[in-house]
Amino acid sequence: MRLPALLLALPLSALLIAPAGAAATPCMLPALLDGRQFTNLSDPQYHPTNPNAGRMVQVNFSGDRYVLQVLGTPLTVAGTYRYQRLAPHVGEVRMTEAYxxxxxxxxxxxxxxxxxxxxxxFTQHDGPVAPRQRQNGGRWTLQP
Known part of the structure; x- marks a missing residue:
């Protein structure tokens, strides 16, 4: 049974979108990801059965494609993406990967x-690694 993406994303996304308080510093996500590089670190505590929990990946975006390298391993995968900035501080990246x-x-x-x-x-809607549908969180850093 496939779970609707909204049901999977709602619990964590509600925490992320909620304002942190009046003292929060304004920030802005990039308008485009083309030519950008992210380093992402998955939270190992959120979902211990996730095979990528605690892993660091480097993602390079070019045009409508990306290359993801799991740092510290030989695994490199590629795919296509669609990015949309939903608000100045919130964005969504839909990714399809040849894993x-x-x-x-x-x-x-x-x-x-x-x-x-x-x-x-991170919300996986379908994939070859069990569990096929899963969710975890983490931190991203945009490289200069």
Whole structure:
């Protein structure tokens, strides 16, 4: 049974989108990801059964494609993406990846803490690695 993306993303995304308080520093996500590089670190505490929990990845975006390298491993995968900035501090990246063993489809919901760093919610809608549908969070850093 496939779970609707909204049901998977809602619990963590509600925490990310909620204002942190009046003293929060305004930040802005990039308008485009083309030519940008992110380093993402998954939270190992959120979902211990996630095979990528605690891993750091580097993602390079070019045109409508990306290359993701799991740092510290030989694994490099590529795919296509669609990015939309939903608000100055919230963005969504829909990704389809040619992963070993099959195609993986997932969404990254981004929120910024500064213009170069923030938090993400990873929601896998379908993929070859069990569990096929899963969710975790972590931190992203936009490289200069």
């Amino acid at each position: 070993p063993g099959g195609t993986s489809r997932y969404t990254l919901l981004l929120t910024c803490l500064t213009d170069q760093q923030g938090q993400f919610v």
